[in-house]
Amino acid sequence: MTVLSAQNVSVQLQNKNILNNIDLLIEPGELIGLIGPNGAGKSTLLRSLAGLISVNSGEVLLDNRPIQNIDRREIAKVVSYLPQSGQSHWSITVKTFVSLGRLPHRGPWSGLSITDENSINRAMETMDVAQFSNRRTTELSGGEFSRVMLARVWAGEPQVLLADEPVSDLDPYHMLEVMEHLKRLATQGAAVVVVLHDLTLAARFCSHLVLLSEGFVVKKGTPSEVLTTDHLADVYNINVISGDQVGLPYIIPWERLDQRV
Amino acid sequence: MANSLVLQNVNQEFIRTNLVTLILALLTLVAFVASLLIGPAAIGLEHTISSLFSDRADTTALIINEVRLPRALLAVLIGATLGLSGAALQGFLRNPLAEPGLIGVSASAALGAVLTLYTGISALFVLALPFGGILGACIGVITITLLAGRNGSSITLILAGIAVTSFASALTALVLNLAPNPFAVTEIVFWMMGSLSDRSMTHVWLAAPFMILGWILLLGLGRPLDALTLGEETAQTLGFNITRVRHQVVFGTALCVGAATSVAGMIGFVGLVVPHLLRPLVNHRPSHLLVASAFGGAILTLAADIVVRLISTNVELKLGVVTALVGAPFFLMLIMQSRRQIF
Numbered sequence: 393m394t395v396l397s398a399q400n401v402s403v404q405l406q407n408k409n410i411l412n413n414i415d416l417l418i419e420p421g422e423l424i425g426l427i428g429p430n431g432a433g434k435s436t437l438l439r440s441l442a443g444l445i446s447v448n449s450g451e452v453l454l455d456n457r458p459i460q461n462i463d464r465r466e467i468a469k470v471v472s473y474l475p476q477s478g479q480s481h482w483s484i485t486v487k488t489f490v491s492l493g494r495l496p497h498r499g500p501w502s503g504l505s506i507t508d509e510n511s512i513n514r515a516m517e518t519m520d521v522a523q524f525s526n527r528r529t530t531e532l533s534g535g536e537f538s539r540v541m542l543a544r545v546w547a548g549e550p551q552v553l554l555a556d557e558p559v560s561d562l563d564p565y566h567m568l569e570v571m572e573h574l575k576r577l578a579t580q581g582a583a584v585v586v587v588l589h590d591l592t593l594a595a596r597f598c599s600h601l602v603l604l605s606e607g608f609v610v611k612k613g614t615p616s617e618v619l620t621t622d623h624l625a626d627v628y629n630i631n632v633i634s635g636d637q638v639g640l641p642y643i644i645p646w647e648r649l650d651q652r653v
Numbered sequence: 654m655a656n657s658l659v660l661q662n663v664n665q666e667f668i669r670t671n672l673v674t675l676i677l678a679l680l681t682l683v684a685f686v687a688s689l690l691i692g693p694a695a696i697g698l699e700h701t702i703s704s705l706f707s708d709r710a711d712t713t714a715l716i717i718n719e720v721r722l723p724r725a726l727l728a729v730l731i732g733a734t735l736g737l738s739g740a741a742l743q744g745f746l747r748n749p750l751a752e753p754g755l756i757g758v759s760a761s762a763a764l765g766a767v768l769t770l771y772t773g774i775s776a777l778f779v780l781a782l783p784f785g786g787i788l789g790a791c792i793g794v795i796t797i798t799l800l801a802g803r804n805g806s807s808i809t810l811i812l813a814g815i816a817v818t819s820f821a822s823a824l825t826a827l828v829l830n831l832a833p834n835p836f837a838v839t840e841i842v843f844w845m846m847g848s849l850s851d852r853s854m855t856h857v858w859l860a861a862p863f864m865i866l867g868w869i870l871l872l873g874l875g876r877p878l879d880a881l882t883l884g885e886e887t888a889q890t891l892g893f894n895i896t897r898v899r900h901q902v903v904f905g906t907a908l909c910v911g912a913a914t915s916v917a918g919m920i921g922f923v924g925l926v927v928p929h930l931l932r933p934l935v936n937h938r939p940s941h942l943l944v945a946s947a948f949g950g951a952i953l954t955l956a957a958d959i960v961v962r963l964i965s966t967n968v969e970l971k972l973g974v975v976t977a978l979v980g981a982p983f984f985l986m987l988i989m990q991s992r993r994q995i996f
Contacts (some may be wrong), residue, residue, distance in 0.1 A: 439886070442890050443889075443890075444886050444889060444890065464889060464892045464893060464894050465892035465893075466892075467890075467892070468890060468891050468892030469892070471890070472890065473886070473887065473890035475884065475886055475887055478883065478884070478887065479883070479884055480882055480883065481747035481881070481882050481883075481884070482747075482882050482932075482937045482938070482939060483937045484882060484936065484937050484938055485666075485936060488666075488936065488938060489882070492879060492880060492882065492883060492891065493891075495876060495879070495880055495891045495892065496891055496892040498876075500876075503667070528937075544883075
């Protein structure tokens with residue numbers, strides 16, 4: 393079981409403090425939602441956790457080893473990263489694109505093994521993209537491509553999944569579906585960290601939430617601890633309508649506080 | 654059922670890629686033989702083959718072994734270099750407009766080679782010329798990857814290419830300007846135009862080891878280039894060290910293009926045209942494009958060199974002139990096609 397953690401992490405980019413003294417423990421089985429307004433540092437935190445940017449102070453640890461000391465290939469076998477605006481620079485087929493998720497697991501000269509094949513097919517089925525596996529990535533709609541990108545990550549069968557706004561381009565049906573899949577992945581023992589803007593999805597699907605504002609953690613905990621009216625007013629400057637539907641929470645942003653009549 | 658269907662698809666892609674490679678390899682062989690057969694002196698297939706495998710020293714054997722064989726071999730080596738490095742640079746920079754000639758690598762290599770000629774170092778030891786070319790090419794590729802390696806935007810790449818090409822050309826012009834001997838200048842200018850005529854087996858032996866070393870580095874790039882389809886950051890999270898990949902691209906390209914330019918001058922556009930034509934045949938996969946483009950480049954260069962020999966003018970046309978005459982309009986067409994993506 394893989395444990396990823398951030399210890400007292402601070403990041404400066406172009407002399408601006410983007411993250412300040414972040415502590416975060418990501419354990420197997422958790423679905424952690426990173427929420428907060430634009431520019432709060434969510435993506436930077438995710439990229440630090442993926443080992444993509446070097447932190448200015450503190451440490452990101454993968455199983456108690458500093459991530460910058462671990463070989464990239466070794467990290468890639470357990471940690472998958474899904475960028476916010478992913479792209480396909482060449483017009484390859486969906487199937488080929490998804491199979492790139494198996495790259496960390498393949499030997500230097502070997503082709504796709506049966507295990508690889510099975511993972512790729514399972515990932516395509518899960519993300520509902522198998523029916524257009526022979527289409528080209530450059531010909532897909534935004535939502536279709538988002539699912540193809542998720543399938544690519546899925547095919548790697550990661551123990552830790554870091555996803556930056558994976559549902560923001562999806563229609564409501566696929567939004568719910570992807571959140572269910574992320575939750576199931578966590579239930580199966582993976583650790584999932586996901587950047588979200590939709591507060592209802594965050595409240596309903598995540599086991600833990602981290603509320604960020606201006607590079608600081610405002611509150612960490614269960615959704616009911618984090619998503620209080622006060623926190624949302626403080627951080628987002630909004631009033632929300634919230635309630636329960638068959639025991640599951642919903643939160644709808646309703647009005648801007650500074651515009652209230 | 655669904656599983657076996659998808660498996661079939663993979664096998665089909667695998668078979669198709671290998672079939673494309675096989676056909677290109679056969680065409681390379683055909684073009685190579687044609688290059689040995691075609692020339693001002695009519696020599697039949699039988700005589701050609703017997704000359705290749707005997708120690709005879711008659712005129713026929715001399716023409717085949719001393720004139721046509723080195724020329725055909727160099728066409729294969731240089732063509733494969735240009736096609737392969739074009740495919741590798743395009744994959745690394747994620748840009749279909751990258752090519753050793755256009756982005757200034759050939760011009761930098763030429764500058765390096767000209768400097769060894771001008772300073773007389775090339776007369777001191779025989780490897781100085783390829784070393785000069787490789788060093789020049791190295792500086793050219795490093796500059797380009799520093800200027801345009803990050804985001805892969807076409808505009809940055811083309812502008813960086815123009816900058817590197819103009820600077821290298823300006824320095825070459827300066828060297829020529831300062832040259833005391835007008836005959837040397839003419840010779841250098843003709844050499845720079847790019848040609849395979851009057852080359853000997855010495856040229857082949859001089860350049861081949863560096864080119865093959867460069868090929869090995871570039872052919873090893875398949876996996877990382879595939880991963881780079883997803884962008885630089887995602888490729889890193891798939892386990893590739895981008896700095897190491899960049900070094901492999903830089904030194905691989907510098908070794909083979911530098912050596913190629915130092916024996917044959919600047920031959921442009923092969924590296925642009927070949928990967929572009931072959932990309933659809935290998936399902937747009939950067940890794941599969943590498944070997945295919947190496948063969949494609951060899952075929953195109955052999956064919957262009959045969960055309961040069963067949964067109965009868967008083968002075969033989971330079972190969973580099975012909976590839977530029979065909980390649981430049983092709984480049985223009987590519988820009989028109991991809992204008993939407995560029996701007």
